[in-house]
Amino acid sequence: MLRDLTIRNFAIVEDVRLSFGDGFTAITGETGAGKSILIDALTLLAGGRASADMRRQGAEKMSVAARFDTGPAAAVLREAGLAFEDEIVLRREMGADGRGRAFLDDEPVSARILAKIGEAFVSIHGQNDEQSLLDSEKPLDLLEEFGGLADSAAVVTASAMRARAAAARRDELTASRRDRDRRLDLLRYEIEEIEAARLGGVDEEGLASERNRLLHADRIRQLGEAALAALSEGEGSAADRAGEAFRAFSELARIDTSFAQAQSDAATLKESIRDLAGAARDAAGAADADPERLSALESRLEAISRLRRKYGATVAEILSYRERAQAERDTLDNLEEELARCGTEHARAAEEYTQAAAVLTRGRGEAAAGLSGAIERELAVLAMEKARFRIALSPRAETFSPRGAERAEIFFAANPGEEERPLARVASGGELSRVQLAIESAAAQRRRRAPARTLVFDEVDAGIGGRVAEVVGKKLKALSRRDQVLCITHVPQIAALADRQLRVSKRVVAGRTHAVVDDLERQERVEEIARMLAGEKVTSTARDHARALLGAR
Numbered sequence: 190m191l192r193d194l195t196i197r198n199f200a201i202v203e204d205v206r207l208s209f210g211d212g213f214t215a216i217t218g219e220t221g222a223g224k225s226i227l228i229d230a231l232t233l234l235a236g237g238r239a240s241a242d243m244r245r246q247g248a249e250k251m252s253v254a255a256r257f258d259t260g261p262a263a264a265v266l267r268e269a270g271l272a273f274e275d276e277i278v279l280r281r282e283m284g285a286d287g288r289g290r291a292f293l294d295d296e297p298v299s300a301r302i303l304a305k306i307g308e309a310f311v312s313i314h315g316q317n318d319e320q321s322l323l324d325s326e327k328p329l330d331l332l333e334e335f336g337g338l339a340d341s342a343a344v345v346t347a348s349a350m351r352a353r354a355a356a357a358r359r360d361e362l363t364a365s366r367r368d369r370d371r372r373l374d375l376l377r378y379e380i381e382e383i384e385a386a387r388l389g390g391v392d393e394e395g396l397a398s399e400r401n402r403l404l405h406a407d408r409i410r411q412l413g414e415a416a417l418a419a420l421s422e423g424e425g426s427a428a429d430r431a432g433e434a435f436r437a438f439s440e441l442a443r444i445d446t447s448f449a450q451a452q453s454d455a456a457t458l459k460e461s462i463r464d465l466a467g468a469a470r471d472a473a474g475a476a477d478a479d480p481e482r483l484s485a486l487e488s489r490l491e492a493i494s495r496l497r498r499k500y501g502a503t504v505a506e507i508l509s510y511r512e513r514a515q516a517e518r519d520t521l522d523n524l525e526e527e528l529a530r531c532g533t534e535h536a537r538a539a540e541e542y543t544q545a546a547a548v549l550t551r552g553r554g555e556a557a558a559g560l561s562g563a564i565e566r567e568l569a570v571l572a573m574e575k576a577r578f579r580i581a582l583s584p585r586a587e588t589f590s591p592r593g594a595e596r597a598e599i600f601f602a603a604n605p606g607e608e609e610r611p612l613a614r615v616a617s618g619g620e621l622s623r624v625q626l627a628i629e630s631a632a633a634q635r636r637r638r639a640p641a642r643t644l645v646f647d648e649v650d651a652g653i654g655g656r657v658a659e660v661v662g663k664k665l666k667a668l669s670r671r672d673q674v675l676c677i678t679h680v681p682q683i684a685a686l687a688d689r690q691l692r693v694s695k696r697v698v699a700g701r702t703h704a705v706v707d708d709l710e711r712q713e714r715v716e717e718i719a720r721m722l723a724g725e726k727v728t729s730t731a732r733d734h735a736r737a738l739l740g741a742r
Contacts, residue, residue: 190673191310191643192256192276196230198248201695201704211641213669215687216677217717223704224677224693228315228647231255234279235311236304241287254280255310260640262309269302279307314625315647328580328597329553331628335563335635336556341549346591348542353589355535362520362528369521376518379500383511386492388504400486413472420466428466431459539589546594553582553595560631567627571664572657573620577602577609578627622649623657626664633671643673650680662686681721685738690714714739 195206201223218224230253233239244251256278259266266273271293280292281303291303333342365372421428435455441448493504500510520527557580568576582595600609603620612624626649646665650658662683668674669688678684690709695702709717715735716727723731 190258190260190641191231191675192258194227194230195252195254196226197253198245198251199230199243199253200226200245201702202226203245203703205704205706207691207706207708209673209675210689211669211673212688213666213674213676213686214689214691215684216675216691216693217679217684217721218693220679222693222695225647226704227675227691227693227706228313228645228677231311231643231645232313233281234303235307235313236300239281239283239289241283244283244285248285250282250284252280252282254278257310257643258640261642262306263640265306265309269305271298271302277306279303279310309642311643311645312629313645313647314629314649315645326592328599329592331632332553332556332560332580332597335560335632336552337635338549338552338556341545341552342593344545345542345549345593348538348545349589349591352535352538352542355531355538356589359528359531359535362524362531365521366524366528369524373518373521376514376521380511380514380518383496383500383507383514386496388493388496388508400490409472413469416469416472417466420462420469427462428459431455431462435459542589549593550582550595553593553597557582557597563631563634564624564627567630567664568623570660571623571627572660573603573623575603575605576620578624579609622646622651622653623661625649626661630664630668633668641672643675644668646674646676649676650678650683654680655682658682659686679721681718681735681738684721685714685718685735685741690717692717711739 190211191209193206193208196202197204207227216224216227229237229243233243233253234255256276259273259275259277262277263273266277273294277294278292280295281289281300282292283289289300291298291300293303293306333339418426420426435452435458438448438452438455442452496507497503500507561579564578565576568574568578577600579600581598581600583598585592585594585596599612601612601620601624602609612621626646629644649661649665653661658680659682662680663686665674665676665683666686676683676687684690692707692709692713694705694707696705697703707713715732718735718738719727719731722734
């Protein structure tokens with residue numbers, strides 16, 4: 190259930206925060222005042238598309254946030270692995286660069302996750318519902334909700350995915366069989382080539398270093414001898430000079446202790462020269478050139494380089510390729526057995542799908558009859574006593590569809606003697622609004638123990654008035670005893686039945702237009718409903734009529 194809604198820099202709304210309670214809330218105001226902005230804001234949180242023109246001109250950032258009781262979305266949150274409390278806050282933002290972000294309790298989430306959560310909280314019925322009812326998946330959703338068929342539908346989806354995966358694997362193996370021998374020859378050659386290189390534990394960098402040493406063996410020995418002569422074996426060598434310096438600093442330190450550090454540094458220098466002389470001695474004693482070993486190393490490195498060009502940039506990648514090639518070789522070697530196993534798996538999944546889809550088909554058929562009857566009864570209450578409503582099922586051409594074996598389409602006839610036709614082709618705006626309300630009312634009968642949701646109705650009063658408007662208002666009032674109901678309306682009979690009334694109006698401040706939302710008190714409601722009754726000039730008769738409507742509530 191929606192607890193509060195904050196809108197900043199959205200269209201002509203600069204900054205609005207609204208609190209909501211249980212029951213029925215009517216949203217009223219003159220045409221063009223910005224009433225639909227409240228619905229647009231909630232639509233964004235329920236997965237609607239954001240566009241750059243939603244951001245208020247000149248604003249750095251647009252944001253919409255809503256706080257909800259967690260109940261309706263608890264299952265979705267658990268499925269997504271998200272932590273939650275008793276209340277959560279959904280938020281969407283858009284910056285000046287046109288890039289949007291979504292948040293759950295100030296933690297970033299994907300727009301897809303936010304939409305899934307938002308849809309669990311808010312059900313919006315408005316001008317776009319016609320298209321959703323045309324979509325064959327929407328009537329199926331209605332049937333599954335009304336018939337309690339979620340588990341059956343999940344079994345169908347799972348078995349369909351298994352059957353499709355097995356079929357795809359079978360087709361892949363069948364295609365492999367056509368060029369099996371050629372592919373096997375290639376794989377065997379590649380595996381043998383890699384194994385012949387004996388790459389296990391090979392140190393390519395070490396091999397390259399050894400080759401480099403052999404390639405420059407004479408020069409290494411010459412440089413080592415030169416360094417050794419300079420350090421310790423030549424006349425006036427560095428070792429002799431460092432020894433003289435050490436003895437001098439030792440004498441100085443005995444005379445003046447401030448030279449103790451210099452004495453220590455001289456000792457360190459002697460040790461360093463000794464170490465360097467050892468390294469030079471090693472270089473001077475390096476092995477002679479070995480043409481045979483050098484040739485073997487270059488051949489080995491060239492073989493590894495050739496494999497890297499064909500199978501991977503590193504030795505590890507080459508070995509990984511060999512493992513994949515071995516797995517494919519084993520599969521092709523046992524192709525007939527693998528095809529048989531895959532065929533068995535596909536047959537099993539297909540049988541599971543057939544049985545599960547048959548169960549779901551029966552359930553949908555029963556739900557279609559029950560829901561169609563329930564909606565017709567609701568339409569009768571909404572002053573459409575002779576209307577006929579039917580959800581028809583027809584076979585689906587798609588094989589192993591995750592949605593089951595049938596499609597669904599809504600047929601409707603508003604008056605006796607008329608032929609039932611697809612809903613969108615025959616329903617007027619007002620009739621369609623009442624059909625939407627009837628569907629929600631019928632579905633609510635099966636949600637008695639489910640957490641209360643927020644139901645939003647926009648343009649539900651299109652094309653109606655008088656007695657029918659009062660009936661629609663009473664139906665909205667009845668729905669609000671279980672779910673929270675928000676309704677944008679131009680009809681005073683509907684507004685008067687609400688527990689609470691919000692008025693949206695436009696004001697110009699410092700040359701900028703602002704949408705303002707007022708939570709009306711009793712006398713303010715009288716004035717607003719009187720305006721809805723009388724138009725621009727509110728009369729005392731209109732006020733009396735408004736008081737009578739509110740009194741009847």
